[in-house]
Amino acid sequence: MSGRLANLSGPGVTDAIGTDSVVLLPVGAIEQHGPHLPMSVDAVIADEVASAVLAAVCDDVDLWLLPTLTVSKSTEHAWSPGTLCLRSETMLQVLDDIATCVAGTSARRLVFLNAHGGNTSLLSVACRDIRVRHDLLTFLVHPSLPPASGGTSTKEELGMGIHGGLNETSVFAHLRPEEVNMDLAVRRVPEWMADNASVRFGGSVQFGWTSRDFGPDGHIGDPTGANPELGRELFDAAAAGLADQVREIAGFDFRA
Numbered sequence: 001m002s003g004r005l006a007n008l009s010g011p012g013v014t015d016a017i018g019t020d021s022v023v024l025l026p027v028g029a030i031e032q033h034g035p036h037l038p039m040s041v042d043a044v045i046a047d048e049v050a051s052a053v054l055a056a057v058c059d060d061v062d063l064w065l066l067p068t069l070t071v072s073k074s075t076e077h078a079w080s081p082g083t084l085c086l087r088s089e090t091m092l093q094v095l096d097d098i099a100t101c102v103a104g105t106s107a108r109r110l111v112f113l114n115a116h117g118g119n120t121s122l123l124s125v126a127c128r129d130i131r132v133r134h135d136l137l138t139f140l141v142h143p144s145l146p147p148a149s150g151g152t153s154t155k156e157e158l159g160m161g162i163h164g165g166l167n168e169t170s171v172f173a174h175l176r177p178e179e180v181n182m183d184l185a186v187r188r189v190p191e192w193m194a195d196n197a198s199v200r201f202g203g204s205v206q207f208g209w210t211s212r213d214f215g216p217d218g219h220i221g222d223p224t225g226a227n228p229e230l231g232r233e234l235f236d237a238a239a240a241g242l243a244d245q246v247r248e249i250a251g252f253d254f255r256a
């Protein structure tokens with residue numbers, strides 16, 4: 001059996017959730033994504049991709065989705081009014097509280113499906129803390145690895161399409177075409193950083209940054225070529241990749 005945890009009755013949880021169950025928390029964000037996109041982008045992508053994964057694996061994995069955590073660690077966009085942001089310590093506590101509740105069921109596996117790059121470091125910390133505190137097996141997966149964490153983005157964006165760029169805008173145009181304003185989509189690639197050997201997104205030197213450090217628009221990348229067809233390809237590939245990852249997670253355990 002698999003489904004959405006919130007749709008179960010209280011007593012039904014005991015019947016439905018067992019030691020083989022995988023509990024998945026989609027993590028999104030409500031944060032500025034430049035002038036051409038709404039702030040809901042990461043929340044919508046987290047929600048939709050989690051639903052697609054559930055549909056893909058429901059016959060072979062005992063997967064239970066938690067409601068999407070839509071407000072998270074958006075410090076790099078907090079300069080933009082309307083962005084909703086948890087501070088690091090709050091978010092770690094929220095994740096720990098959710099883990100406490102998951103540990104109160106029979107489930108042993110908790111997966112964070114993260115659609116916002118700004119959460120990645122903190123979620124890695126949470127994975128280990130929760131592993132130790134609650135004896136859960138914890139996992140962190142992404143629809144696509146954020147370029148700032150070693151993932152890739154397009155050559156045209158010099159590998160710096162990290163926020164509201166071609167890929168993300170395309171995926172959102174596939175999911176919510178009526179909410180994208182392509183008239184306001186402009187190229188904002190920090191070309192001055194492209195030749196740096198180390199101090200760059202995904203480089204060997206990490207650096208603190210906000211989206212405002214790269215200009216007033218708030219997005220980083222080139223959304224001008226975004227289109228829903230590309231978005232559908234990326235979305236389907238991400239969902240298929242995540243489904244495989246969740247299947248492997250369902251059978252994963254440590255052997256000492």
Ligand SMILES: [Zn+2]
Pocket residue numbers: 033041042115116163164168
């Ligand atoms: Zn985003």
